[in-house]
Structure formats: C-alpha cells, structure tokens
Amino acid sequence: MISKKAVSLALVSLLGATLLTGCGSSAATKQVQGDKQSSKQAVNFPTKPITILVHTKAGGPTDAMARELAKSAEKFLGQQVLIENKPAGSGAEQLADLAKAKPDGYTLGALTPTQIGMWNSNLKKQFKLESFSYVAGVQIDPYVIVVHADSPYKTLNDLVEAMKQKKLNVGGYGSIGSGHNIAWNIFAEKAGVKASWVAYESTGEAVTVLLGKHIDVANSNPGQVSEYVRSGKLRVLGVMAEKRLPEFPDVLTYKEAGYDVDTSWAQFRGIFAPAGVPEEVLLKINDAFAKAMATEEFKTYMKNAQMVDGTMDHSQFTEYVKKQDTLTKTWLEKLQ
Numbered sequence: 514m515i516s517k518k519a520v521s522l523a524l525v526s527l528l529g530a531t532l533l534t535g536c537g538s539s540a541a542t543k544q545v546q547g548d549k550q551s552s553k554q555a556v557n558f559p560t561k562p563i564t565i566l567v568h569t570k571a572g573g574p575t576d577a578m579a580r581e582l583a584k585s586a587e588k589f590l591g592q593q594v595l596i597e598n599k600p601a602g603s604g605a606e607q608l609a610d611l612a613k614a615k616p617d618g619y620t621l622g623a624l625t626p627t628q629i630g631m632w633n634s635n636l637k638k639q640f641k642l643e644s645f646s647y648v649a650g651v652q653i654d655p656y657v658i659v660v661h662a663d664s665p666y667k668t669l670n671d672l673v674e675a676m677k678q679k680k681l682n683v684g685g686y687g688s689i690g691s692g693h694n695i696a697w698n699i700f701a702e703k704a705g706v707k708a709s710w711v712a713y714e715s716t717g718e719a720v721t722v723l724l725g726k727h728i729d730v731a732n733s734n735p736g737q738v739s740e741y742v743r744s745g746k747l748r749v750l751g752v753m754a755e756k757r758l759p760e761f762p763d764v765l766t767y768k769e770a771g772y773d774v775d776t777s778w779a780q781f782r783g784i785f786a787p788a789g790v791p792e793e794v795l796l797k798i799n800d801a802f803a804k805a806m807a808t809e810e811f812k813t814y815m816k817n818a819q820m821v822d823g824t825m826d827h828s829q830f831t832e833y834v835k836k837q838d839t840l841t842k843t844w845l846e847k848l849q
Contacts, residue, residue: 558618558794562593565784566611566622568604573715574736574818578651578782579623581814585805590798603687603714604628605636612644616789618798621648624785626692626778629834629841634690647834648784648795649802650825652815654734656696656753656780657764661726662746669704669751669770672730676706684711684719685732692780695844696753697732703772723747734780735760735819753779760819778840781823783830795827 565583569575576598583594599607604627614620624647632640658669666672675681685693694710701707711728713719716737723731724746731738739760741747749764755776757766767774784802786795805811806824815822825833 558797559590559592561619562595563590563619563621564595564597566607566620567596567598568600568607568623568625568627569598569715570600571598573717574654574734575623575625575782577814577818578820581811582651582784582802582805585808585811586801589801589804600714604631608632608636608640611785611787612640614787616646616787616791618786618790618794621784621786621798624781624783624834626695626780626837626841627687628785629838630687630690630692630695630845633838633841633845642835642838643788645788646786646790646795646827647831648786648790648827649799650781650783650823650830650833651802651806652782653821653823654736654780654782654819655758655821656693657733657735657738657758657761658697658700658750658753659720659723659731659733659738659742660729660748660750661723662748663726664729664748666730666750667748669765669767669772672750673704673706676704676708681708681729682711683708683730683732684713684722684728686713686716686719688712689848690841690845692778693732694848695841696778696780698844698848699774699778700751700753700767700772703767703774720747739819754821758819777836779823781833781837783823783825783834785834799827 565579567576567579576596579596583596587594599610607622608628608631611620611622632642632644660666660672666675683697685697687693689710693716697708697710713722716733719731720733720737720741722728724741735758738747738749742749742761749761751770752758752761752764752766753774753776754766757764803824803826
C-alpha cells in the first residue's frame, strides 16, 4: 500500500517537472522568437542609409575607394551609402566610433594596415582583432620606393649602396609599425640597410615633402606619384609586387632587382564593421559589394587609379586580416 507521504512526494516531483518544462518551453520560445526577429531584420536589410567611416581626409586613395564603392553599391542595396571622414588621431577616432556603433550593418569602416598597426601598438588596450567584423576586401595598392628626379640614385642597388655608407631619411604615411613603415622595413631587412623613418599624416604629404627635397626617399603607392613620374619630377626605383605595374612597365620589382621580399605584406583596402554583425547581414552586404566591384564604372576607377583587384568575401577577408595581424605583431616585435 502506497503511503500518503509517497503520494505527496510524487505530486511535488510532478509539479516541479511541469514547472521546469514550462520554463524550458518559455526560454526556447523566446530563443526562437529572437532568431526569427534577427532573420527578419536581415531579410529587410537595409531599410535606411548606410555610413562608411573613413580614417583619412577626403581626397586620398582610401577615401576614393570608399566613395567609388559606395556609389556603385547603392543600386544593389537600394539605399544611400554615405561617407564620413574621421581622420582625427591618425584614425583613432574612426576605430573608436566604429567599435561602439550598433552591430547592425548600418555603420561600416574603411580598413587598411594602418588600423591593424594601431590596435597592436598604441591602441592595444582599447581594441584588438576581435573588436571588429571583416566585411569585404576591395583592392591592393602596391608599395613603391620613390626618389626625387634629381636624386643620384637611379636604381634600388644605387640606393642600397648609398645607405650602407650613410643613414638616409625615408618618409611615409604613419609611425613605426604602420603599413608603409613595415613595407619599408621588409625591404630594408633584405637589403641589409637602416634608415631614419619620418612619419607623415598621409602618403600625399610624404610625397609633397619629397618633391621639396626635404627627405631622401618616400615609401608610397603608385597613384600618389604617377603624375609626378610622368612630368619628370620623381623617379620610382622599385615595386613591392610579384609583377611589374602597367603604369611603370620599366620599373623592376624588388625581386627582379635582387631583393626577394615577402610580397604577402601589402597595402590592402577593405571594409570592416563592429563585432557582432549578424551573418545574414554581412552576406547581404557582401553580395551588394561584389556586384558593385564587378560594374564597369568601378573597374574603370580601379584601372585609372592603378589598383590591383583585391576582391575578397567576408570569410576570405577575415582570414586575410588575421594573417596581416600576425605579420604586424611579428614586425612590431622586431622594430621595438
């Protein structure tokens, strides 16, 4: 015969199980509702203008990339894509504003090696690789070594021989650890030379100073010097790329000149976002940007700006940035 105590215990157990099941069902229901809401937002994205934050002043190559991409992408997104320049703090303001933005896909940023250098050096307490989502790769802008047309250095070998005798001033965008600085040091290590690095707020500023003969050498990009090369004011000594550039067909690559450098380090430009943007939203932006970069208008811009195609989707670009982050850490350790 079952005791009253046993019956009571059984009823309590049954009631507890019922309550737990109810709670579990409620939590599961909320999760499903949340997933449906997230999916619904992704399906409806975008419903308002998108903003791309650019860490440089208007008129530079990164600003031009963002504006050309925005213009070509608008018809595929069905919304305006606005550009907002945030050059303060050499890009620190852009990183801060992007990191704290709502991760909904409506606030994006232009990404270059500069930000990777910053979050691995003077801003490493505030930001890191995981602070952001990596949306799409857009272009590769090869590094070049440039001197004034009046310079006695006609070739890379001339420059190297001179630098073995005395320390020259080499200028470029960003402080030690920036993309341009690391690119220069990759070459300098192979050549067995050292220089005094002079940092500028933009590549254009470094080129202007070189035109005034206030530095000996500039580490630049093709688009920033091509008009001065054509007019006979500057001379390009070498290209950090696997192949010669169509704009400078007679200029040797570093490897052709005898310096077998690692060309996986490149001046890339792409788009990133705050961490936590839903995958569905990232894929929709990816699709629109891929279509934008395939338009004749965008291809014409790339050709005129002497850019190399750097198209990468969300997954590819994420892996690429991870590798660049590792390379940056390695070089910062060497340079410190």
